[in-house]
Amino acid sequence: MKIGLPILSPALLGTFIILFANAIGAYASVYALTNGNYNMVTIRIASLVSGDLFLEPNLAAAISALLMLLLGLITAVNQWLIARSYHG
Numbered sequence: 001m002k003i004g005l006p007i008l009s010p011a012l013l014g015t016f017i018i019l020f021a022n023a024i025g026a027y028a029s030v031y032a033l034t035n036g037n038y039n040m041v042t043i044r045i046a047s048l049v050s051g052d053l054f055l056e057p058n059l060a061a062a063i064s065a066l067l068m069l070l071l072g073l074i075t076a077v078n079q080w081l082i083a084r085s086y087h088g
Contacts, residue, residue, distance in 0.1 A: 010081040017078045021071050041067055 027042035041063060048060035 010084055014078045014081045017074050017081070021074045021078075024067065024071060 025042065027040075027046065030038055030040050031043055031046075045060045045063050045067075048054065048056045048063070
């Protein structure tokens with residue numbers, strides 16, 4: 001616990017972050033399994049752009065920008081963890 005966990009923690013956190021980013025971008029799987037009834041960010045963006053009920057491309061662009069900002073932040077944290085694990 002005192003040796004292994006500090007050495008493995010950056011890699012474990014980095015793996016969790018990458019899997020979280022992958023889950024955020026998973027559009028096709030959720031749409032195929034729920035027929036678009038589940039309210040997920042990527043499905044919401046697609047419904048705003050396609051205009052099934054409401055055509056609001058400006059709101060879709062704003063949500064997409066927030067999603068890209070979140071994924072950029074997640075990627076930056078992952079890169080920081082990787083750099084920390086190599087220099088530690």
